Amino acid sequence: MSRSLLAALAAAVALGACTSDTAGVSPGGTLKAGLARVMPGSRSAPTAPPSPEVLAQAALSSVKGPVMLATFEASGATMVFGMVGENGAMRSYNSPDQRGIVLRNGLLAATRGFGQDLMSASTEGVAQLVTAHSAGTAERVQRYLDGDGTERPVPMRCTVTIGQPVSQTLSGIAYSGVQVAEHCEGSGAVVDNGYLVSAEGRVLVSRQWAGPGLGYLVIQSLRN
Amino acid sequence: MAHKVSKIAQISTLALIAGSLPMAFESPAHAEPTIGWSLGTYGAPGLIDMPTAEVNKDGELVASVYGYGKSGRGNFSFQIAPQLTAVLRVSNEDGLADDGGALRDRSFDLHWQVLSEEGMRPALAIGLRDLMGGGIHGSEYIVATKTLNPSLRGTVGLGWGRLGSEGSFGGGTRPVTDPTGGLNTEAWFRGPAAVFAGLAWQANDKLTLKAEYSSDAYEAETAAAGFDRKSSLNFGADYKINSMVKLSGYYLAGSEVGLQLTVALDPRHPPAPSGLEKAPLPVRPRPNPAADPDGWSGAWTADPTAQPAIQTAVADALRKDGQILDSMQLSADSVNVRVRNQIYAAPPQAIGHTARVLTRALPPSVETITVTQISNGMPTSSVTFRRSDLERLENTQAGEILAAAQIGEAETAGAYVPTEGLYPRLQFGLRPYAEFSTYEKDADLYADMGVQLSARYEIMPGLILSGAVNQKVFGNLDEQTKVSTSTVPHVRSDIAEYQKHGDLALQRLTLAWYGRPAENLYSRVTVGYLEQMYGGVSGEILWKPVDSRLALGGELNWVKQRDYDQRFEFLDYDTLSGHLSAYYDFGSGVTGSVDVGRYLAEDWGATFSVDRELANGWSVGAFATVTDMSSDEFGPGAFDKGVKLRIPLSWATGKPSLATFTPTIRPYVGDGGARVDVDGRLYESVRKTHMGALYQDWGRFWR
Numbered sequence: 001m002s003r004s005l006l007a008a009l010a011a012a013v014a015l016g017a018c019t020s021d022t023a024g025v026s027p028g029g030t031l032k033a034g035l036a037r038v039m040p041g042s043r044s045a046p047t048a049p050p051s052p053e054v055l056a057q058a059a060l061s062s063v064k065g066p067v068m069l070a071t072f073e074a075s076g077a078t079m080v081f082g083m084v085g086e087n088g089a090m091r092s093y094n095s096p097d098q099r100g101i102v103l104r105n106g107l108l109a110a111t112r113g114f115g116q117d118l119m120s121a122s123t124e125g126v127a128q129l130v131t132a133h134s135a136g137t138a139e140r141v142q143r144y145l146d147g148d149g150t151e152r153p154v155p156m157r158c159t160v161t162i163g164q165p166v167s168q169t170l171s172g173i174a175y176s177g178v179q180v181a182e183h184c185e186g187s188g189a190v191v192d193n194g195y196l197v198s199a200e201g202r203v204l205v206s207r208q209w210a211g212p213g214l215g216y217l218v219i220q221s222l223r224n
Numbered sequence: 225m226a227h228k229v230s231k232i233a234q235i236s237t238l239a240l241i242a243g244s245l246p247m248a249f250e251s252p253a254h255a256e257p258t259i260g261w262s263l264g265t266y267g268a269p270g271l272i273d274m275p276t277a278e279v280n281k282d283g284e285l286v287a288s289v290y291g292y293g294k295s296g297r298g299n300f301s302f303q304i305a306p307q308l309t310a311v312l313r314v315s316n317e318d319g320l321a322d323d324g325g326a327l328r329d330r331s332f333d334l335h336w337q338v339l340s341e342e343g344m345r346p347a348l349a350i351g352l353r354d355l356m357g358g359g360i361h362g363s364e365y366i367v368a369t370k371t372l373n374p375s376l377r378g379t380v381g382l383g384w385g386r387l388g389s390e391g392s393f394g395g396g397t398r399p400v401t402d403p404t405g406g407l408n409t410e411a412w413f414r415g416p417a418a419v420f421a422g423l424a425w426q427a428n429d430k431l432t433l434k435a436e437y438s439s440d441a442y443e444a445e446t447a448a449a450g451f452d453r454k455s456s457l458n459f460g461a462d463y464k465i466n467s468m469v470k471l472s473g474y475y476l477a478g479s480e481v482g483l484q485l486t487v488a489l490d491p492r493h494p495p496a497p498s499g500l501e502k503a504p505l506p507v508r509p510r511p512n513p514a515a516d517p518d519g520w521s522g523a524w525t526a527d528p529t530a531q532p533a534i535q536t537a538v539a540d541a542l543r544k545d546g547q548i549l550d551s552m553q554l555s556a557d558s559v560n561v562r563v564r565n566q567i568y569a570a571p572p573q574a575i576g577h578t579a580r581v582l583t584r585a586l587p588p589s590v591e592t593i594t595v596t597q598i599s600n601g602m603p604t605s606s607v608t609f610r611r612s613d614l615e616r617l618e619n620t621q622a623g624e625i626l627a628a629a630q631i632g633e634a635e636t637a638g639a640y641v642p643t644e645g646l647y648p649r650l651q652f653g654l655r656p657y658a659e660f661s662t663y664e665k666d667a668d669l670y671a672d673m674g675v676q677l678s679a680r681y682e683i684m685p686g687l688i689l690s691g692a693v694n695q696k697v698f699g700n701l702d703e704q705t706k707v708s709t710s711t712v713p714h715v716r717s718d719i720a721e722y723q724k725h726g727d728l729a730l731q732r733l734t735l736a737w738y739g740r741p742a743e744n745l746y747s748r749v750t751v752g753y754l755e756q757m758y759g760g761v762s763g764e765i766l767w768k769p770v771d772s773r774l775a776l777g778g779e780l781n782w783v784k785q786r787d788y789d790q791r792f793e794f795l796d797y798d799t800l801s802g803h804l805s806a807y808y809d810f811g812s813g814v815t816g817s818v819d820v821g822r823y824l825a826e827d828w829g830a831t832f833s834v835d836r837e838l839a840n841g842w843s844v845g846a847f848a849t850v851t852d853m854s855s856d857e858f859g860p861g862a863f864d865k866g867v868k869l870r871i872p873l874s875w876a877t878g879k880p881s882l883a884t885f886t887p888t889i890r891p892y893v894g895d896g897g898a899r900v901d902v903d904g905r906l907y908e909s910v911r912k913t914h915m916g917a918l919y920q921d922w923g924r925f926w927r
Contacts, residue, residue: 019653021566023646024543085506087618092506100503102619110619112504112927115497115878119926120619143621145499147492148283149570149839151622151923213497 052078056171056222067222068093069171070101073207074215101219105131106195106203108210108217116213119143119151129160130180131201136160140184144211154211156186166196170220175204184209257282257306258340258347258369261377261424262432262462263486265290265474266353266361267299267311268335271422271436272458272474272482274387276379277349277369279337282306283491283838285869292474292482293449294318294326300889302844302867304836309335310846312867312891313354313361314663319449320360329359330663330891346370353386356407356861360444363387364413365420375426379436384417389441390456392416434460442477454478467493489871491842496878498840499927504577505541507618510588510611522556522589531641534585539643541581546880547574550598550685551640558592562603562640567880569841569872570921571597571913572622575607579614586611596634597913600738600904601686602746603634604913605770622925631915633770636740652679657694659726661704662719662893672699672726690903691733691753696726712857713797715757715824716898721788722756729790731756736904744769746906755901756790758783758824760798766906768807771915775807775907781900783824799826801900807907809916813837817907824898827851831897833868839920841872841884849897857896864897866890 050058052069059067059080066083081093081101090104100112105127111117125138137159146152163179177198184191189212196205205220260278264270267288269278280286280303288299297315304310311333320327331354341347346368354361367381382388385398398415401408422436436458445451455478462472468489474482513520524530531554538561539549546567553560559582565574578595586593594608613628654677661670678692702724708717722729734752741747746766753759760783768775780802787793803821810816819831829851837843848865855862866889873883911917 018655019651021649021651023548023649023651085508087507087509087615090619092503094503098502102506104619110926113499113501115499117499117927119923120621122621145839145923145927147490147494147840149498149841149921149923153621 052171055080056173056220060222066091066093066224068101069220069222071218072214072216073218101217103203103219106197106206106221108206108208108219111210111214111217114214116144116211118211118214119145126158126160126182130182130195130197130203133162133178133180133197133201134160135162142211144213154187154189156184156189156191158182158184158191168196170205171222173220173222177204256340257337258371261426262434262460262472263288263301263470263484265297265482265484266333267297267301267313268309268333268351271379271424271434272460272476273438273440274379274383274420274422274436274458275335275349275351275365275367275381276377276422276424277337277347277367277381278377279303279307279309279335279349280488281490281492283836283842283844284488285491285844286486286488288484288486290482290484292476292480293451295445295449304844304846307337307340309333309337310867311335312889315361317360317445317449320444324448327360328664329361331359331361332356332891341369341371352412355412361386362401362408362411377424378421379423380419380421382417383420383439384413384415385411387420387439388416388418389443390418390439392418392439430464432462432464434462436460438477452477452479468495491838491840491875494840494875494878496876498874498878500878501880502545504927505545505580505584507580507614508584509615513588516588519587520589522587524587524589525556530587534587535641535643537585538581541585542578545577545581547578548646549643550646551642553638553640554586554590556589558594559586559590560594560596560606560635560638560640562596562598564598565882567882568924569874569880569882569884570839570924572918572922573880573924573927576925576927579609580618583611583614594635598685599909599913600688600736600748601682601684602738602740602909603636604746604910605631605915605918606634607631607918619926622923625925626919626922631770631918633743634740636743647682647684649682650679651681652677654678659694659699659701659723661701661706661723663891664706670699670701670704670723672696672701672723674699674726676731686738688736688738689734690736692731694726694729694731696729699726701726710857710859710895712827712853712895713799713825715785715797715799715895716893717859717895718788719757719893722790725789729756730792731790732903734903738904738906738909741765744772746910748904748906750902750904753786753792754781754783754903757786758900759786759794760784760900762900762902764902764906766910768907768910768914773809773811773916775911777803777805777807777907779803779805779821779905781902783900799824801826803831803899805907807911809911811916813839813843813920815911819899823849823851823896824900825853825895827853827896829853829897831899835868837870837920839923840875841870842875843870844868851897853896858894859892861892861894864890864892864894 063082068081071078079095081095084094085092093101102110107123107127109121120143122141126140129136140158141153141155143151143153161181165178167176177196180195180197182193191209194207195203207218210217257279260269270276282303284303286301290297295318300312302310313331315329317327333353335351337349339348348368350366353363363385365381365383365387369379371377395416399410401411418439420439425433438456438458442451442453458476460474462470464470470486472484535552542549548564550562563578568574575595582593591611593611594606596603596606608630617625657676659672674696676694680690682688704720706720708714710717732753734750736750739747748764750762762781764779766777782800784798785795801822803819805819807817815835817833822828831849833847835845845868850863868888871885873881
């Protein structure tokens, strides 16, 4: 029986299935796509990732509206994100391959499509301090789906400290603002976020913790 | 402060720091079960042959293969509740059969951690090995395990039966058990008892060393197969290859070497990160009334092109998302869409996507948004939102939008405009299949691999013609030698005869009609070749209010047995079978059901089932059927029972999919307590969209 389970499981996972539907919905991939997977020569050759500067310039020239660059520290992967929605202080950005990052007042509010995503975050208190360049403490709650699929909150207590005004060129773009650091602890997590905040209170560049699975994200606003 | 601000320096150079944080989100321990460090040779938490008082992780499914000399065991353990472990085992014991050959046997164990470890108190467990078969593994134990330091655990226990066979005291003689199945309660904790003990030491993250003083005399093995028991001490080492796989080596009784491979599937630790999918479309907030006075006033309803344009836009957006807009009812202030979710295992995720799509497509005057889920053509539940709540609560804690939403009975009447071009709808698919012979004492395992072509033609919503054909590619099921000797009608025991035919075997070909005859009622009529072995007519009705934990159902089937080649011919046997069923949702994903009625061999009785499902779709269930068929007529095992698993493909790949892998494992396929296996039974068709399941899965609403 163990053999039967394992073999069938392996077969089901490895081979998958091919489907076709006149309603145009084929979650398992179309027959054609399924065949393409097993046909030789269908894999594209790997290419070297472009530098952040090249990526930033390409993004600015090809995407309209607000654009940002985000890098996952753990993998080093850098992606371009263009704004696809705005709801009050919340902005939703998508990458060309439809992964999503949501910011509220420049603070990470959610990620989507990466796996082990940040489902939501309550950051009002922290955002007030960060955007007003004021030191202080505030609560922050980040929420995740646990292994069995239930939403779990991760509450943390955060201390915001203000650093020096700086001017810096990044990916070919000049930024000037004030350094703001946020140190959070709670629920077994120790988090150090950092922001470069403009005089008007806009987060220009930041390093923010997305969660235990995704780690830190470095987010650089290319066009507001 | 300086060192904190230096984080900015990292940003300014975009220095990439690899590595992740050590994280521990576990809530404070209160009576957490004591989780095992290693698995014994019987597939349950243990040292080597001796058990410990530990348990596996809740919900974990562990398969292990153990061999020593020419003997071997395959163990399957399920952690059915945090404190309760069940083990199914097949074994091949060299020289122990009556004729001196290998004894092929199966057995079933239960292991219950009565107390978890707390402070000075050790964990305490009791267990029953081979509690039904009366075979050579039959034994019982009480065992305590204590963590002596963070990497050392000690175990002491008292065993009966096989575990009381060396160094035993007292107890007189152990009663002989009936080997034909049923619980051998007469022998439990009877006869001589003996003490066993052992230690487990976690040398490092990968390696655990074990030693035990065994109370197992290996009497039968010594007598029949020349097992040389020189010592009561056994030694072992576990090496963790990765988070799922372990390899163990043992030195047994001073003379034998054993090896064990363990694969553990923990439903809470999927092999792929959950959520590798397209980001949902965001909510689009409405413009202020001054910017769109016609949209806000509802004047747009006077334009006859508005509704079709909106419906087309919504249907297109949903199609790209993997859903189908079945029909729509739109007025100046409200909308009700009927949607078929073809992709997300958790309906709240599908509902969340639909609601967001609607905020993007509807004129501002539409404030009430109702999303109705369709399953097999039947509207099964409706969730109603205020659009302003969706705008206000986007990407917040999922519980907030749940509190603001209303979940209720789906509207079955109303002026719905169907989406054009959906029906008739044809779907077909091609997938691999694997089929295995049933487990038989003293028989080899046979298997076929092949492809299954399936098609589904929905003529109109709820009227579905569907079928599936299997074509074997290779395998040896046709070499099976088993012949059923059952003395009752061979309603299931001729399975080998069916399995021998793998060429264009028609698995099913049915016309099914699903309906909503009245509020809270669901109906199904299925005609045709219902399953591999039966064709006929099956009718079912289900009462299930959306917010009710209780559901009641009735099913009546007239079926005729199909010919072994699974084409269009029938054998002589036909019968009427039927059941009255009660289902109950106990919460936390646990559902139970009782089916009372007449089974295929015209035996009367009842089936009891319990299923436990996690929000990620994993489910483990067990069932047992007791009928008036005698245990002699049924054969080994005395009555029909087994374990049902459901492992979602999305758990393994992290990508959204409705596909599942659903094996049912029966220790023995007999003719008693057998039901016809009809596709699309009603409770499973509606349950996931009703209140209990929606609440459980709701965390995915904004995903």
